[in-house]
Amino acid sequence: MARVLVGMSGGVDSSVAAALLLEQGHEVVGAYMKNWTNEEGLPGDCPWEQDIRDAREVCDFLGIEFRILSLMDEYRDRVVDYLLSGYREGITPNPDVMCNREMKFGIFRDFATAQGFDHVATGHYARIEKRPDGTTDIARGAFGKDQTYFLALLEQEQIRPALFPIGHLSKPEVREVAERLQIPVAKKKDSQGICFIGNIKMADFLGHYIDEKPGPIVNLEGKEVGAHRGLHLYTLGQRKGHGVPSNTFGKAYVVVEKRWDRNELVVAFDEPDTPGLYASACRVGSISVTNRPLDQIETVLAQPRYRCEAIEVDREEVGEGVLELTFKTPQRALTPGQICAFYEGETLLGGGVFREIR
Numbered sequence: 260m261a262r263v264l265v266g267m268s269g270g271v272d273s274s275v276a277a278a279l280l281l282e283q284g285h286e287v288v289g290a291y292m293k294n295w296t297n298e299e300g301l302p303g304d305c306p307w308e309q310d311i312r313d314a315r316e317v318c319d320f321l322g323i324e325f326r327i328l329s330l331m332d333e334y335r336d337r338v339v340d341y342l343l344s345g346y347r348e349g350i351t352p353n354p355d356v357m358c359n360r361e362m363k364f365g366i367f368r369d370f371a372t373a374q375g376f377d378h379v380a381t382g383h384y385a386r387i388e389k390r391p392d393g394t395t396d397i398a399r400g401a402f403g404k405d406q407t408y409f410l411a412l413l414e415q416e417q418i419r420p421a422l423f424p425i426g427h428l429s430k431p432e433v434r435e436v437a438e439r440l441q442i443p444v445a446k447k448k449d450s451q452g453i454c455f456i457g458n459i460k461m462a463d464f465l466g467h468y469i470d471e472k473p474g475p476i477v478n479l480e481g482k483e484v485g486a487h488r489g490l491h492l493y494t495l496g497q498r499k500g501h502g503v504p505s506n507t508f509g510k511a512y513v514v515v516e517k518r519w520d521r522n523e524l525v526v527a528f529d530e531p532d533t534p535g536l537y538a539s540a541c542r543v544g545s546i547s548v549t550n551r552p553l554d555q556i557e558t559v560l561a562q563p564r565y566r567c568e569a570i571e572v573d574r575e576e577v578g579e580g581v582l583e584l585t586f587k588t589p590q591r592a593l594t595p596g597q598i599c600a601f602y603e604g605e606t607l608l609g610g611g612v613f614r615e616i617r
Contacts, residue, residue: 261377262286263422264370266363267318267325269310270450272382274317274442275433276424280380281321283424288376289318290326292367294334294358306450306458316443330366337361343468346491349519350596355409356610364410364417371420378422385410386426387418388606394550395419397607402429408565411600411610412547462492462500474522476503479515479534487524490517496536496592498529513592537589540617543599544581548609553582553601560602563590563613569602582611 265277267289280287291314296307311327318325338358345352363381371379384400385407395418399405413421425433437445450458469491476485485503487493493501497514503526505511515535516525527533546553553559553574560569561584573585584599593616601608 260284260286262375263378263380264376265289265380266367267291267314269313271437271444271447272425272433274444275436276380276382278321278440278442279424288324289314290328293327293329294331313444320443328370333366334362345596346465347469351494351594352596353598356412356598359409360412364413364421368417368420378420380422380424382425383423384426385423387421387423396550399605401427404430407607408562408600410607411598413549414547415550418549465492472522476524476526479527490519490524493524495594501526537591538593538616539586539589541593541613542581542583542615543611544614546580546582546611549607553608556603556608562600563593
């Protein structure tokens with residue numbers, strides 16, 4: 260039996276994770292990370308109070324201790340500032356990946372270790388696999404639902420104490436377990452939005468902290484076709500929300516470039532041969548590995564976005580912590596600041612941050 264601290268979000272996934280650990284005979288404590296309370300009055304839904312009530316109700320139902328960890332200062336320093344700095348610099352950062360590295364498996368894990376817990380557990384759809392040499396790997400979720408992409412920047416010391424109790428289940432199976440056990444949040448809808456901030460639109464969140472700088476939207480021929488609110492509010496490959504309607508033939512426009520020197524947003528038709536939309540080569544920096552160095556792996560697959568296939572890549576080290584990647588097939592809307600996750604088959608190898616797209 261082990262002592263496990265479970266990160267309780269108030270949702271069904273973490274609640275079932277705690278319940279399964281209890282069934283396995285572990286000593287379980289639930290903890291809610293209070294990272295954001297929207298004291299600045301941003302538009303949108305920040306349901307932290309309801310989430311705490313739900314998490315407490317689940318822990319009471321399961322008969323386990325419930326704690327609240329106030330980590331708002333740390334969250335602002337490590338996640339919010341990273342997010343805002345990235346957008347100010349003209350890149351598109353990923354706060355969910357950073358939240359996992361810095362908060363759930365950073366500060367939260369450190370707290371668990373200091374309190375004498377053997378493991379930390381979350382409701383991620385991922386699997387832990389022990390290797391013969393005693394090290395630990397993360398493998399993809401077993402049945403379609405897979406969240407390993409968001410764990411790509413974790414390192415071995417963060418992975419070793421981690422548990423993912425629902426990684427062998429599909430989402431419908433998790434719902435079935437919750438209903439079988441009559442867990443209070445069995446029918447609660449999944450949360451959307453920025454990690455731990457809630458259902459707040461990214462544009463509204465950024466607009467509260469970064470001044471808008473309007474400018475023209477132009478097509479590839481340089482013709483002005485609209486106006487943007489500020490280049491930081493748009494990302495490469497974006498099809499909706501830029502304000503330029505489809506043309507008379509029903510072809511949708513997509514963002515293909517942000518020209519900071521002229522404050523121009525460039526759009527073009529969303530087609531496979533559109534210049535700037537697809538790329539095969541890029542550079543990825545800030546490389547992090549979960550276990551084994553990438554140069555020890557013969558065939559590496561790269562996944563440039565959460566909802567896309569991992570593709571085989573050729574790789575060359577071009578600097579300390581920087582790889583040049585060449586995809587076997589061109590990839591759509593590779594975006595500086597976003598995360599590229601690396602795999603060997605189903606096993607997560609690590610990840611890095613897109614720097615240059617070629």
